[in-house]
Amino acid sequence: MSDPITKAISVLREKGLRITEQRKAILEVLSKADSPISAEENHAMLVASQCDLVTVYRSLEQFVKAGVVELGVRENGTKVYCFGHGHGHHHHLTCRMCGDSERVDVCMKNELEEIARGYGYQEVTHVMEVFGVCPSCS
Amino acid sequence: MSDPITKAISVLREKGLRITEQRKAILEVLSKADSPISAEENHAMLVASQCDLVTVYRSLEQFVKAGVVELGVRENGTKVYCFGHGHGHHHHLTCRMCGDSERVDVCMKNELEEIARGYGYQEVTHVMEVFGVCPSCS
DNA sequence: CTAGCCTGTGCAAAGATTTGCATCAACAAG
DNA sequence: CTTGTTGATGCAAATCTTTGCACAGGCTAG
Ligand SMILES: [Mn+2]
Ligand SMILES: [Mn+2]
Ligand SMILES: [Zn+2]
Ligand SMILES: [Zn+2]
Numbered sequence: 001m002s003d004p005i006t007k008a009i010s011v012l013r014e015k016g017l018r019i020t021e022q023r024k025a026i027l028e029v030l031s032k033a034d035s036p037i038s039a040e041e042n043h044a045m046l047v048a049s050q051c052d053l054v055t056v057y058r059s060l061e062q063f064v065k066a067g068v069v070e071l072g073v074r075e076n077g078t079k080v081y082c083f084g085h086g087h088g089h090h091h092h093l094t095c096r097m098c099g100d101s102e103r104v105d106v107c108m109k110n111e112l113e114e115i116a117r118g119y120g121y122q123e124v125t126h127v128m129e130v131f132g133v134c135p136s137c138s
Numbered sequence: 139m140s141d142p143i144t145k146a147i148s149v150l151r152e153k154g155l156r157i158t159e160q161r162k163a164i165l166e167v168l169s170k171a172d173s174p175i176s177a178e179e180n181h182a183m184l185v186a187s188q189c190d191l192v193t194v195y196r197s198l199e200q201f202v203k204a205g206v207v208e209l210g211v212r213e214n215g216t217k218v219y220c221f222g223h224g225h226g227h228h229h230h231l232t233c234r235m236c237g238d239s240e241r242v243d244v245c246m247k248n249e250l251e252e253i254a255r256g257y258g259y260q261e262v263t264h265v266m267e268v269f270g271v272c273p274s275c276s
Numbered sequence: 277c278t279a280g281c282c283t284g285t286g287c288a289a290a291g292a293t294t295t296g297c298a299t300c301a302a303c304a305a306g
Numbered sequence: 307c308t309t310g311t312t313g314a315t316g317c318a319a320a321t322c323t324t325t326g327c328a329c330a331g332g333c334t335a336g
Binding site: 079106112119121 | 211213215216231233240244246250253254259260261262266267268269271272273276
């Protein structure tokens with residue numbers, strides 16, 4: 001029940017999204033990764049599940065919209081995905097050499113929404129990523 | 139002298155980069171834009187200067203590395219570029235409908251570097267972008 | 277369980293961005 | 307001004323990501 005996949009599936013169902021073999025496989029891969037991964041990387045790790053790369057791109061996008069998966073960005077712009085692991089919205093500190101990453105919980109959500117409201121903006125979201133070179137790669 | 143293009147050019151020279159007609163044209167376009175623009179958009183605004191799109195991509199990347207241009211990201215992952223306008227590092231609040239943007243000076247640079255150092259990371263950088271729907275587009 | 281609706285999928289094509297390589301030209305030295 | 311070095315450019319191709327469309331299959335109603 002607290003298994004991230006099971007939880008994700010029930011949320012997807014609640015939101016009216018369909019549960020397919022492909023989506024289950026994609027979530028499976030995501031749950032095994034220990035750092036955020038890209039759509040291509042996810043697809044490469046799908047073993048028997050032969051699922052089209054396009055489907056991986058589209059499914060991950062859906063998962064983010066449904067709030068069951070968190071979206072990040074690599075320094076080169078590549079989008080990466082990971083489970084929220086119960087914490088929901090968060091950020092990452094990613095090594096630009098090896099891709100390893102640490103969770104960063106500091107966030108300016110409130111200040112940013114305040115500023116945005118000041119300019120009359122609505123439906124405010126934000127993306128933040130921190131990059132560096134990890135101890136192993138130094 | 140305080141003209142952003144002139145200033146950019148002298149910095150590029152200092153850093154050993156060459157000043158070409160193409161680069162001057164790209165900077166020119168950048169100085170006229172009132173929001174951050176992508177490489178493709180920059181290329182589309184180059185008028186007589188017939189310069190290859192690849193050159194725009196590569197030049198903008200160089201400008202960022204040299205610190206004369208600031209890099210941002212749109213919500214869909216597209217990289218966008220703008221002059222620092224004398225303020226250096228900063229962020230943007232961008233309308234996801236029309237692309238208009240406001241400058242955001244709030245920044246967690248110090249906290250983030252502190253956290254990163256805590257994990258033993260070096261050469262720390264970060265990207266942050268805020269998105270919403272502007273008053274005109276609501 | 278079955279039928280039907282409508283989302284999700286695969287394939288193909290378009291679009292965006294990066295990379296490789298031969299040639300060109302900025303600029304420093306003489 | 308002439309020359310040589312080396313970074314910058316353009317073209318072509320590879321790579322990555324999105325989009326269009328017809329068909330397949332999950333899910334709900336009966
Ligand atoms: Mn945040
Ligand atoms: Mn900042
Ligand atoms: Zn590393
Ligand atoms: Zn707008």
